[in-house]
Amino acid sequence: MKPIALGDFTIRKFVESTGNMGVPAGVFSGLGGERLKTLCEAMDPRCGDPASALFYISMHSFVLQTGSRTILIDTCNGNGKRRTGVMAGMNMLNHDYLGNLAQLGLKPEDIDVVLCTHLHSDHVGWNTRLENGAWVPTFANARYLMSEIDVEVYGSLPPEHPQYPLTRESFEDSVLPVLASGQAELIRTGHVVEHEVGNGVWLEGCPGHTPGNMVIHAQSGPGRHAVFTGDVFHHPVQIQDTILNLNVDADPEAGLATRRRFVETYADTGTILLAAHFPDPTAGCVVTDRAGPAFRFLDPLE
Numbered sequence: 001m002k003p004i005a006l007g008d009f010t011i012r013k014f015v016e017s018t019g020n021m022g023v024p025a026g027v028f029s030g031l032g033g034e035r036l037k038t039l040c041e042a043m044d045p046r047c048g049d050p051a052s053a054l055f056y057i058s059m060h061s062f063v064l065q066t067g068s069r070t071i072l073i074d075t076c077n078g079n080g081k082r083r084t085g086v087m088a089g090m091n092m093l094n095h096d097y098l099g100n101l102a103q104l105g106l107k108p109e110d111i112d113v114v115l116c117t118h119l120h121s122d123h124v125g126w127n128t129r130l131e132n133g134a135w136v137p138t139f140a141n142a143r144y145l146m147s148e149i150d151v152e153v154y155g156s157l158p159p160e161h162p163q164y165p166l167t168r169e170s171f172e173d174s175v176l177p178v179l180a181s182g183q184a185e186l187i188r189t190g191h192v193v194e195h196e197v198g199n200g201v202w203l204e205g206c207p208g209h210t211p212g213n214m215v216i217h218a219q220s221g222p223g224r225h226a227v228f229t230g231d232v233f234h235h236p237v238q239i240q241d242t243i244l245n246l247n248v249d250a251d252p253e254a255g256l257a258t259r260r261r262f263v264e265t266y267a268d269t270g271t272i273l274l275a276a277h278f279p280d281p282t283a284g285c286v287v288t289d290r291a292g293p294a295f296r297f298l299d300p301l302e
């Protein structure tokens with residue numbers, strides 16, 4: 001993704017690990033048959049491989065610079081973290097995430113605000129890193145903004161709960177140390193991060209994927225509007241077909257309602273959507289043609 005200039009704001013993306021990951025189309029609510037064939041025929045080749053029915057996703061973070069603040073949005077999986085169950089593929093990773101951040105000219109101490117759209121394991125990992133055998137906040141000067149609701153819910157999940165591997169292991173090593181450090185700010189939705197609502201950076205609660213799931217809006221002055229959508233959508237096909245989901249929504253009905261509302265609200269408005277897992281070039285808009293709404297990459301930005 002090329003850097004995006006929005007008035008006085010700049011948005012850049014950096015990856016945790018290079019390359020896309022292919023997920024079988026079947027993991028999307030059992031997608032198959034004619035519907036899969038139709039979606040694959042219409043799919044941008046940057047989104048997947050129709051021949052092997054693989055959809056591409058990516059692990060990345062965004063840096064939003066507002067002039068006065070450097071804001072890091074979602075922190076991927078992290079290094080050296082023990083993961084099991086559905087997150088076993090992210091067990092004990094060793095990626096040069098901070099080296100990739102450095103390629104943007106930024107050191108960990110340059111980050112003023114860390115925003116986690118929700119508290120799943122793949123969005124909080126680099127909140128902390130191992131130092132002298134202890135997990136400590138990676139971004140020493142940052143305030144970490146997290147959903148108070150997600151902290152309440154995921155801080156007390158029993159081990160037998162199906163979302164335990166997705167949330168509880170990372171809660172221990174990537175959320176609790178931040179809470180203990182005093183750098184966390186637990187927020188309810190509608191919290192204003194910068195400037196007033198409607199002209200800056202602000203959060204919106206979008207429950208469904210998690211109970212406290214949030215998206216982040218950015219708009220500099222009267223300029224173009226961007227929304228960091230976290231995991232409201234995991235893949236661009238879900239904009240064509242909002243009913244598809246990855247079976248990881250805490251409340252599937254609310255997740256579906258949120259996806260539908262987003263497609264209706266942002267179709268043909270020019271609003272830039274920045275999702276946590278869309279493959280490169282990641283940024284894009286919802287546009288409607290005869291077949292209905294679909295996601296179109298903006299690269300370069302039109």
Ligand SMILES: [Zn+2]
Pocket residue numbers: 120122123231276277
């Ligand atoms: Zn995710």
